[in-house]
Amino acid sequence: MKKLLAALAAAALAHGAYAQNTIKVGVVTFLSGPAAAPFGVPARNAAEFVAEALNKGGAPKPYEKRGFGGANLELVFVDEAGSTTTQVTEYRNLVQRANVDLVIGYVSSGNCLAIAPVAEELKKLTNFFDCGTPRIFEDASYNYVFRTSPTATMDSVGAALYVRDAKPSVKSIAGINQNYAWGQDSWGDFEAAMKVLVPNVEVKTSQMPKLFAGQYNAEISALLSAKPDVIHSSFWNGDLEALILQGGPRGLMKQSLTILTTGETAMHKLSAQIPDGTVLGARGPFGPYAPKNSYNDWFLAGYVAKYKEQPNYASYQMAQAFLGVKLAWEKAQDANGGKRPTNEQVGAALTGSTFEGPGGTVRMAIGKGHQAIMETVYGQTKLDKGKLTVVNVKRYSAEQVNPPEGIKSADWIKNGFKAK
C-alpha cells in the first residue's frame, strides 16, 4: 500500500513538473477540404517544424532559448474545416477541455471574426496567423486577441501601387474574384485604390463567380472580350489554379497585366503553366519575396530539409506567429521573475511589440497594438531554365500599404492613402 501511495505521489509530482515544463499550444488550420493544400498543410508543417526546432533550442537570436522560456511546446492540432459554429465549439473544447495555454490559428476571416469574442470571453491568448479581414480590430477592441500577419488591405493597396508602377499607362481594369467576403473586399479595396491612383480608370467588368465554381470559360471569355489593361484576382486554392490552367492557354495573362494577389501559393506547383509577366503576390514579404536574413535562412533550410518542398506564405505566417508569441512570452517571464507568465502578462508584452522573423520586421502597430503591419512585395513571373522566378520585384513600405492607427482601411483608401 505504501508503495502504491508513493508511486501515485511520484506520478502526481511528475505530472506537475511536466505541466510546468510544457506549454500546450492549440494550432487551428485547415487539415482537410479545399483550403488544406494551399494553406492548412503548409501552415501545419511550419508549426510542427518551428515547435520542434524551438524545443531543441538553437534558433537564431533572440529565439535561441528552448521552447518558450525553457518550457517545451506541445502542439494540439485542430482541423479548421467545417462551419463557423463547429469552429467555435472546437475552440471551446481546446480551451476548456484540452486546457491549452494559448491558441495560434485560423485561415478563414469568418472564423476569426467568430472566435475573437469567444477568446475574449474565455480570456485565452489567441493569435490569428493568416486570416485577412481588417474588420477584426477595426470594428472591435480585444485584450486577448492578436494577429501577427497584416490584413488584406495591404494586398489590395500594394497591388494597385504595383499596377501604377509597372503599367503607368493603365486606363482600364477588370476583376475576377470569388463571390464572398474575401473576394468582394479584395476587389472593393483594389478598385478604390486604383480610382485614387488613376481617377479616370474605367472598370470594364467585375466577375464574381461562386467560390469553388471550378469552370471559368465564360468568365475568361468576358475578360478577353472586355480587353482591360489590368486584371485583378484574389482567387486562391483550386480556383486560382483553375484560372491559371484555363486562362493561360487562351492568352488571358498575355492580353492583360494580370495580378494574382495570392498567386505565390501556385508558383511552385504550376511553374510551367503560369505565363511570363503574370504578377504574383504572397500576402507580404514571404516565399520568394522574403528578405535575406538569418531567420529566413534558418526557417527555409529547416523546412525544405524536413518536408522536401518550399514553404509558402502560409508557412511563413505561421512561423512568425510562433516567434512573435515566443518573444512576448519570454519578455513577460523575465518581468515575472522567471516564473511562468499569465496570459495577461504575455498579451501586455506582445501589444505594440516589434520583432524580426523569416519575412522581416513585424510591427504590432495598429489595432491598439494587436494588429501587425509589414511591408509588401509584388513581382512578375519569368520562367528561367524550367524554374519559375520573379522579376521586376517592387517593395512597398508598411506605412505605404497599411492604414495608420485608428483609421479604418476603407476610409484610408478613399481619402487617398499614401499614394505617393
Next chain:
Amino acid sequence: MDQLLSVGVDGVIYSAWLFTAALGLTLIYGVMKIVNVTHGSFYALGAYAAASLTGAWLARGYPPMLSYLVLLAAALLVSVVVAPLIERAILRYMYAKDEVVILLITYALFLVLEDVIKLVWGVNPYYIAQPYALLGSFTVGGLAHPTYNLILVVLALVSGLGLAWMLNRTRVGKLLLAVIHDPEVSRAMGINVNRYYLVTFTFGSMLAALAGAFTAPTVSVVPGLGVEIIVLSFAVVVIGGLGSLPGAALGAVIVGMVRSLSVHYMPQVELFVIYFVMAMVLAFRPRGLFSLAEPRKI
C-alpha cells in the same frame, strides 16, 4: 455580334460539361428511384483516377496524344471497381426503404468516400494540364477557345445519344424501360431487376466518373471536387424532370446558356440566376419540364 457568338460557345461548352455530369444522376433516379448523392464522389474519383493514371502516363514519356484514352480508361476502371462494390454491399439491402432514407444513405456514403479519397490521394492537389493545351485552340468571334473543350461537347453528345439509342433501340434498353415503368411487374415477367439495378448504378456512376476524368485537365484536382458538381447536377435534373433524359439535356442547356448570358452581360447576378430559373420552373412545373404522367397504382 462577336459577344453573342461568345455567349453561345461558352454556353454550349458549359452545358455539355453539365449534361455529362448530370446524365448518370437522372438515369439512376429513373431506373432505381434513388437520389444518388454519391454521384459527386464518382465524379471526384474519376478526376483523381484520371489525374493519377494520366500523370503516370505522361511522366513515363508515353505519347501525349494517347492521354485522352487514358482519361477514358481511368474513368471506366474506377467506376467498374467501386460502383458494383457499393451497390452489392450496401444499396441492394436498402431498395425496400423510403426514398428519403436511401438519399440519406447515399449522402453518408458520399461523406465516407470523401474521406477515402483523402486517405488514398491525400489533400495535396493533382494536375494534368498537358491534355488541355495539347490540341491547340480554335477562334470564334475573335476569342480563342481550347480545342479540348470540343471533346467535352463530343463526350456529351456521345453519352446522351448513345444512352437514348440503347434505351430505345436495343433489347436491353427496352427491358430497362420496362423496369423503369414498373419493377414489380418486370420481376413477375422474369426480368432480373436486381441485375439491371447493378448495371444501371455502374453505368450511371461511370458517366459521373467520365465527367470528372475529362474535367481533370482543366482544374486542380483537390478534395471537395464532388461537392459543387452534385449541387449543379441536381439543379439540372430538377429543371428537366428527375429521371428524364431529354429533360437533363434541356436543363443543362438552359443552365449553361443562362449562366453564360449572365456572365457576359450581368455578372453580378450569375450566382443567383441558375437557381432563379430552377425556382421559376418548379413554380410552374413542380416535377420539372419533362416530367411524365405517372400511372396510378391501386
